[in-house]
Structures are given as structure tokens and as C-alpha cells.
């Protein structure tokens with residue numbers, strides 16, 4: 076779903092998550108609790124707001140947010156899929 080400043084706020088702050096997978100019975104499985112942020116952490120490189128000071132403050136605030144657990148990430152992905160599906164109907 077494309078970024079929408081009216082829905083998503085004035086700044087486009089993004090972070091990549093690492094979800095460790097483990098081998099169980101010869102297959103990769105996700106641990107439902109562990110995640111970690113990929114380096115370099117939250118970034119605002121794709122924000123087009125033009126307000127550098129406000130954008131940097133939003134980036135610092137994002138760095139303080141707790142990352143979602145694996146289970147919470149699954150919920151976020153399910154919600155995004157449902158929203159996407161609704162947009163197409």
C-alpha cells in the first residue's frame with residue numbers, strides 16, 4: 076500500500092525487521108516472539124516532507140518505539156493484507 080501522508084502522518088519513517096527462523100524437524104519455523112531491527116534502524120530517507128528538523132524529531136521518536144514481536148508482526152501483516160483487499164473491493 077503506498078504511503079499516504081493524510082493516513083500515515085507527515086513523515087515516512089521506515090524500519091526493517093529481522094525475524095529469526097529456526098530449524099525444527101528439518102523445516103524453517105518462525106519464533107513467535109523474537110524480532111530485531113536491521114541496521115541502520117529507523118530511516119527517513121524516503122520522506123518528502125521538506126521539514127528537516129521535524130523529520131529528524133520524528134525519526135528520533137521512532138527510534139524509541141518498541142518493535143513488534145513476531146506475533147504482533149503477523150497481526151500487522153494480516154491487517155495490511157485485509158486493508159489491501161478492502162481497497163480492491
Ligand SMILES: [Zn+2]
Nearest residue numbers: 086122124130
Ligand atoms: Zn519527513
